[in-house]
Amino acid sequence: MADSGSPDSEPTTRTLLRRVLDTADPSTPRRPRSARAGAQRALLETPSSRRLSSQTKTTARRRSQRIRSIGKLAHVQASGYLEEQTPRTLLKNILLTAPESSIVMPKSVVKPGPAPQVVQPSSRESSRGSLELQLPELEPPTTLAPGLLAPGRRKQRLRLSVFQEGMDKGLPLSQESRGNADASSLTSSLNLTFATPLQPQSVQRPGLARRPPTRRAVDVGAFLQDLRDTSLALAPPDTVLEDTQPFSQPLVGRSPSVHHSLPCPSHSGAEDAERAVSHRTRSTGPRLQNNSPGKPAQLLAGKAEVDALAMNFPNTSSSIFGEVGVEPLQDGVGGEAEERTEKSLSMSKVKEAARARGSARAQEPEGHTQVTEAEGSQGAIETKEPEGSSGDCPTSSRRVSPELASSTPEFLQAKRIQGLEPAPPPSTAVLPSEPLEPLSARLPPRARTPGPKACQNPYKTGLSHYAKLFSFYAKMPMEKKALEMVEKCLDKYFQHLCDDLEMFAAHAGRKTVRPEDLELLMRRQGLVTDQVSLHVLVERHLPLEYRQLLIPCAFSGNSVFPAQ
Amino acid sequence: MVLSTTVSQRKHIKRKAPRGFLKRVFKRQKPHLRLETSGDLLMHLNCLLFVHRLAEESRTNACENKCGIIKKEHVLAAAKVILKKSRGLLCAR
Numbered sequence: 029m030a031d032s033g034s035p036d037s038e039p040t041t042r043t044l045l046r047r048v049l050d051t052a053d054p055s056t057p058r059r060p061r062s063a064r065a066g067a068q069r070a071l072l073e074t075p076s077s078r079r080l081s082s083q084t085k086t087t088a089r090r091r092s093q094r095i096r097s098i099g100k101l102a103h104v105q106a107s108g109y110l111e112e113q114t115p116r117t118l119l120k121n122i123l124l125t126a127p128e129s130s131i132v133m134p135k136s137v138v139k140p141g142p143a144p145q146v147v148q149p150s151s152r153e154s155s156r157g158s159l160e161l162q163l164p165e166l167e168p169p170t171t172l173a174p175g176l177l178a179p180g181r182r183k184q185r186l187r188l189s190v191f192q193e194g195m196d197k198g199l200p201l202s203q204e205s206r207g208n209a210d211a212s213s214l215t216s217s218l219n220l221t222f223a224t225p226l227q228p229q230s231v232q233r234p235g236l237a238r239r240p241p242t243r244r245a246v247d248v249g250a251f252l253q254d255l256r257d258t259s260l261a262l263a264p265p266d267t268v269l270e271d272t273q274p275f276s277q278p279l280v281g282r283s284p285s286v287h288h289s290l291p292c293p294s295h296s297g298a299e300d301a302e303r304a305v306s307h308r309t310r311s312t313g314p315r316l317q318n319n320s321p322g323k324p325a326q327l328l329a330g331k332a333e334v335d336a337l338a339m340n341f342p343n344t345s346s347s348i349f350g351e352v353g354v355e356p357l358q359d360g361v362g363g364e365a366e367e368r369t370e371k372s373l374s375m376s377k378v379k380e381a382a383r384a385r386g387s388a389r390a391q392e393p394e395g396h397t398q399v400t401e402a403e404g405s406q407g408a409i410e411t412k413e414p415e416g417s418s419g420d421c422p423t424s425s426r427r428v429s430p431e432l433a434s435s436t437p438e439f440l441q442a443k444r445i446q447g448l449e450p451a452p453p454p455s456t457a458v459l460p461s462e463p464l465e466p467l468s469a470r471l472p473p474r475a476r477t478p479g480p481k482a483c484q485n486p487y488k489t490g491l492s493h494y495a496k497l498f499s500f501y502a503k504m505p506m507e508k509k510a511l512e513m514v515e516k517c518l519d520k521y522f523q524h525l526c527d528d529l530e531m532f533a534a535h536a537g538r539k540t541v542r543p544e545d546l547e548l549l550m551r552r553q554g555l556v557t558d559q560v561s562l563h564v565l566v567e568r569h570l571p572l573e574y575r576q577l578l579i580p581c582a583f584s585g586n587s588v589f590p591a592q
Numbered sequence: 593m594v595l596s597t598t599v600s601q602r603k604h605i606k607r608k609a610p611r612g613f614l615k616r617v618f619k620r621q622k623p624h625l626r627l628e629t630s631g632d633l634l635m636h637l638n639c640l641l642f643v644h645r646l647a648e649e650s651r652t653n654a655c656e657n658k659c660g661i662i663k664k665e666h667v668l669a670a671a672k673v674i675l676k677k678s679r680g681l682l683c684a685r
Contacts, residue, residue: 490613493606494643501647502662504654509664514646517671521642524679525635526621533625540626541618546634553678555641562634569640571607574633590630 045122491515525549543578609636646674 498514499506532545550556555565566578580588614632618625627635649670654662 486613486616490610490617493610493613494639496606497640498643498647498650501644502651504651505661507661507663510650510662510667513664513667513671514643517646517667517675518639518643520671520675521639521678522617523621524675525638526618528679529618529631530622530625539624540628541631542628543630543634546631546638550634550638550641553638553641555638565641566634566637569644570609570633570637574609574636578630578633 042122042125044118488515491518494518528552609633611636614639642674642678645677646670649674 492515495511495514495518499511528549529541529545532548533539533541536542536545547556547562550562550565556562563579566575570578577590580590580592582588609632611632614635615627618627618632618635646667650662650667653666653669654660657663657666659666
């Protein structure tokens, strides 16, 4: 027993208490005395304050109650004997160290105990529970037990609550408690006991394990601080990302990286978009697309473009997407809108050509024209250039001035033109904005022309369609004159075609040209051979919709479409 | 109806056949004749193949002259050859 009462170890006290309880019944008061003597020894090592002693008294009474429940008055005597420091400290420590057992066991033990005593133990228990549960709760229970312990005890508990709140304060509080309680070791032990009970409590009673987390208030504070730190750390990139202001240096620094990150086509498109688009519009999408292919080289060369790219990058990315979405729309528009779009596109393209650094690069306008044709816009630039005299005059004047080639939608051009018309020919930095503005000014007047032009020259429109296909098949840059030549050849070709068809139909005694005539023509031309049939060519070059119309296919119900 | 096939090319080519245009052309050339529905599609196919051959020939000419771009002369020379090929009945075989 004495060994169990070996000092310093709180669990030893607990075990000691347990043993005491166990031995309470059969044992004589001596045993507990011995046990408590051992505890006394342990306690003697740590001076106990009077307050503690008072506590121990109460605890001793409690213990005495327990013992009574288990044992007899001998325990009371023992408790009386224990009124010395040892029992108080012992009980204190025991209760503190083994709160679980103290709570449960004392409750079970206390129940049979007398009512008055129950108050104290209840207070004790509540105090203990409060200690274990939450420190603030301790305060009221502590108040409930007025005479039990010196206020230092409660203060200690209060301090312990504070200690719970802040681990930092715990040590000084414990020290203070020591000073107040005159039992540094006790207080420390008390603190320790307070500390330890939590752990064993959690172990023994998992349900109570939640309580310790309540102390996370401190951790939360630290966590908040950490959050602030992290937020501060995050702030800079956010600010950088959010900084979409044009010509912002950080963006500029990034723009090249962004530049390179983008794929070339989108990149060029982005460049185009950024020049053209401070305000993206769907209509501008196709133009941007059209312009982008023609001007990647030009765009890439300009550093100023990078800045514009930087600021307009977010716009461009979205614009690119918009462009992609618009592409099918553009194609789906059909012949009706084609002319209009062609006009606008041609106008924009002309402007682009005007803006192109024509002085430095003669190919650009050609490339633009080629691009414009190749893109499939129905408008013929060559025809429109002379036609749009009113619009072309300013464009021609612009041509002279070296400017960055930029695709600009009508809107953008209009806006920029308003601002830049008075502006002189641009410097590289100003280039992106300038050409756009003048173009924008021209666009509104040009908007009217594309419509009537398309109507006036539907033949040209059709020819230009095939001319664009020519440039597409050639996969090489072409001159404007070459495209004009292509259109002439096409014209001749159509004449020959019609004549041949007429001859074939007449040879067959028909006045209607049938597909058989066409097939014969192709065979004569050497396109259709014994190895290559017409259907093969149809499948090769025509889209699915046309293939379905041309090649008879068997359908359900024993039907063939088209009917042969 | 036929949307341009999106390809890696930046230029989006319209695969749509200008059927109205072709019909109008034929009507202007031969008003006394009629053209069937599928006829204009095959006409379009013929035009495509013609343009294709013309482009190939032009590119060949340009490459022979070691030019980076196709010039008018190249196209002219190519057209002569291809048109002759496409004559069909009219040209002497």
